[in-house]
Amino acid sequence: MSPQGVTNPRLGDDELLFSRDLDGRLIRLDKATADQLDDEVTIVIDDRAIRVARAIPSVDSQGRPLLDDVGRVIPRATTIFDAAEFLTDAVAIVEPDGTTRNDETGRVIHRRRLPQDPRPARDELTENPIPILCHQPHLDPVGVCRACVVEISRIKRQKRRTERKLLPACQHRVEDAMEVRTIATSPRVKTTVNMVVELLAADHPSPCLKEQTSPGTCELEALANRLEVGVPRFAVRPARTLDKSSLLIAVDHSACILCDRCVRSCNDVMDNQVIGRMLKGYEARISFDLNALMGQSSCVSCGECMVSCPTGALTFKGSVGNDTFDGLDPPAEPVSTHQLFEHLDPEIRRAFSRVSPAFLEFNAGAVVRRRFRPGDIVCRQGEFGATAFFIEDGQAEIYIQGSLKEQPKDDASGVFGFLKRTIGALRPTPQTEGRDFYLPDASITLSKENPTAILEKGEIVGEMSCLNGYPRSATVRAGLNGCTVLEMRRNVLDILRRSRSFRERMDRLVRERVINIVLKSVPLCSTLNSSQIKDLSKKAKYRRFDPKEVIIRQDDLAIDPTNPLADGMFLVRSGFVRVEKRQADKSVDLNYLGPGSYFGEIALLSGFSPTELGLSETELGIDLNEIRKLSEPGRRTATCSALDHVEIVQLTAEDFREVLKTAEPKVKRSVISSALARLESNLLAARAQPKSFDLPQIDVENRSPLLGEFLNQGLMGAQSVLVLDLEKCTRCDECSKACSDTHGNVTRLIREGLRFDKYLVASSCRSCHDPVCLVGCPVDAIHRGPGSIEIQIQDSRCIGCGRCAENCPYGNINMHQLDELMLSVSSEHQPPMRVARKATTCDQCHSLPGHQPNCVAACPHDAAHRMEGPKLYQLVQAATDFRVNSVVS
């Protein structure tokens, strides 16, 4: 168990009596239980009361809920510091009726002002009154610095009893009728915290390395200034060692206050398990591996420890290159760390208040300001965006247009046109031309002239594609008076999401936008007017699923009030869903569904009558009984589960019926006939699954059917997979040689991998729809090109941490050890960064003329091809059918 009662899978059962963190400290705490998630208590902090649940769901640093083995949320105890955070957030997101909604728990927080509270209602609590030093909201608390101590009183039998000891708010749980006093209202607490900070400051050089480079960024010194501690009265300890062995990070043990933030960041957030603590008393210090120098340890230089260090103990030696925003129109203006922290807009100021200054300085230029003229395009639908926009001033308008197709432009005419075409014919022809940019949410065209939404100052836009790697789902245009935006990289967004309030706000926004976009773009809802869409959006649910999570289960009821999560039908916004049927003791894959499709309608339709759908049987022209004959009414016919990260909009059975009732007759007919067709083809598919290519050495009984093999290899999500036709491939290695020629003699393609029928799926980036490699790059060095699907790793930014290589499920990113230490593009203020290795992956030769991947162009035997996964499946299925038919005939 972690200190808050979350079971740590790394520890055995015999340790359950005590909770123990990774460094072996034993802390006696009871485990938080699931029923505490709904058990509310009232706690008063500095005379402000708040109702909070005794436990909240445990989440990772990005706010993703942590689940146990059976998929249940793991609860963690709510601490006094959490409650103070809720209170602070409550002020910021208070609604007109005086309530605030906490979406993570789905509970309303009531903020009650006590009569004796003399201060104004809004804005005075924009800062949590409890200072923290060793704690961070995204880390497990360890309670080692005691800067957060508070005075706790309990009202028992109408009597107020104050605890003799001051207790750490970051770790102490909330209890009913608890009254808490912080440095703001208790002189005793203030004196104690001052003393704690003074003692810590005495053990820390002032100004430390961080403070010297950027004044105001050492959290300890900032806290000492805030509390007016002054020069410590205690003797300063002699300087300890300085470890400069790492290329990226300098370690100054003198400035270390042993807060453990780096230890938890390295071990819990990044799971790198490099930093620990060693020795005791005055000798105690952090160590890398088994007391190695940082540069000689297994540190991967991800920088997480340095970003989380509150003092100058871990500082960066150079900053990452910031050339991404070069050459933009309108141009990008740099925004300093101080400008962000002191921003006039409280929303922006608030969002950045918890971001580490070290992070912003290390990623100098990751946030820029751009001033758009009226009508300028801020971001365009269909493009792959790696940035999000905070509207600083003015207005922006959102438009949704029809789906985009990348059209190879070759419209030159006359002699030049002829010459161009002739030379073009001699050039290697791109085999991936004309591919679709997958636009999941715009299958119908909405008016280009009428914006679907107006965005005001303080709003954020562009975050969806920045986070999920899908193309932008709408075009954003500067309003009538233009607009000024803060454009920020994905890693900045990741860091901002560590703040619970920002995350909740963004999740709420994403949910509203996704529902809105999906409902506006599916043909099913095409006849609904905007007020109907608005009503429906309020009722529809937005849900996200991780790979392998079950969405609906075969034989479950489709209308089940006890299980609202499985009720109704589902529209897929992004990701892929596996449809499988259990037969006897094995599962058979029936189909898979991609973005833009829907499921769960069959079980609902089987319960409807034609009149319920607003038509007579003859008008409908299809017999609904057919569906009943082929399936058990009201029950799910198959199990649907997520193949990758899936986003879904869920409509209840009632809403689905209403929508279908108002839909045009042709839409009704199409929904019903495709449900029938689906049922029929599912029956067929369940009966006869084509087998994979007849390889005599493979055990015939154990061969997985074609579709299963296809899905298990994740090929459905591939937008450009490199396959080698092994009947044609002479293993001459020309493809690998060409790849290495193009990329400085380092091949990004390995001619090994799984086989799919007669094709070898080579180890080379397949440009997934859901590129999980992009998740978590600490410097945002890896993204898609703006107008194309390939994954690009920006050499000048990559710090070689290997996170992307770990994330790619197909092993398509390689870490390349550099012979000479690479110098990145340096910023004006920072020395250039030096790294020992870089990540490399196939970028589909996007820098070459014609953008044709050189591996394909170089194959003399027509064996190498790049194609979309589904196309590969079609090819193989057609060939298998042909083989089966020729054997039968």
Place this chain on the structure above:
Amino acid sequence: MLLNDSKNRPWMIAVAIVASVAILWFAYETIHGGVRLNGRSTPRVAFGIAGGLICLFEMLIWPRKALRKWGQKFPIGSTQLWMRAHLWLGLLSLPLLVMHGGIYPWGGSLSFWLMVLFLAVFFSGVWGLAMQQIIPGKMLKDLPGETIYSQIDFVSAQMRIEAERIVLLTCGKLGDDQLDVVTHSISVAGKARATTTKVAYEAIPNSEPLLTEFKSVIAGFLCPDPIFAHYLSSPQNRPKNPPRYRVPFSPLRDSQTAFVYFRGLKLLLDKAKAAYPAVDTIGDLCDRRRQFYQQRRLHRLLHGWLSVHLPLSIALIILMWVHVFVSLQYL
């Protein structure tokens, strides 16, 4: 390149037409003139020039391959276009040059040797083409476990390390020492480090025959040199040019005898049935190793002809220039 490919059809038709026209012309001129056409006759000179130009073009595929980087920058045609042209024009050169040589006899000794060289180049190419029709398909069917040719030694060594671990876990030890040195490779985000620990494993009782057989037969078959195998467990110490080992004669080289061998091993392990899964896994590793052995053989067949085709082609071009020079003396 597979001939049975619709993209080859236009080439096939074009070559057939050109060859037929040339043959008809040659036949017509021969019949019309009533005598064997001499070396200075228009058809023979024309066929000579065309054939010679084809030979020169055929040779250009070599620099095209070597300078493949140019192909990215300049419109010099795709590799596939070059390959198809090489193949079909090469086939066309046979009737042209045979008719240029007057069908038979081929004239003086220079012409004779030139023709012999040409036929050797031609048929070595045809042999290569034939191999390309057969062997990739055979490799697809017979070698599901194939690896990259140059990596065979590395992968074999890794398989030996894996087998050693399995034996260690089953028999409790590898050598005479009760504790065995195990080198673990730890890959931290693509950066590999190696640590060495001494560990004792709990043995499955009566599993000694597996250890004996592993030492005497299996290990040597998987990778003959244990030192090399252990080098590979720490990738940063990988030798740049790994030593080449011949696969020793072993019952495991043939699938039938290997089957009998492993069945016999299971009989020896009659009292240690818990060790059967380990035997099966090691059997699979040996099966893959056997596939590597066959892969090597097939690879040589698939690419070996080039070591004949290429030098002979160079000799042909040189001799062709001599022939041109000599012929010009007679004009």
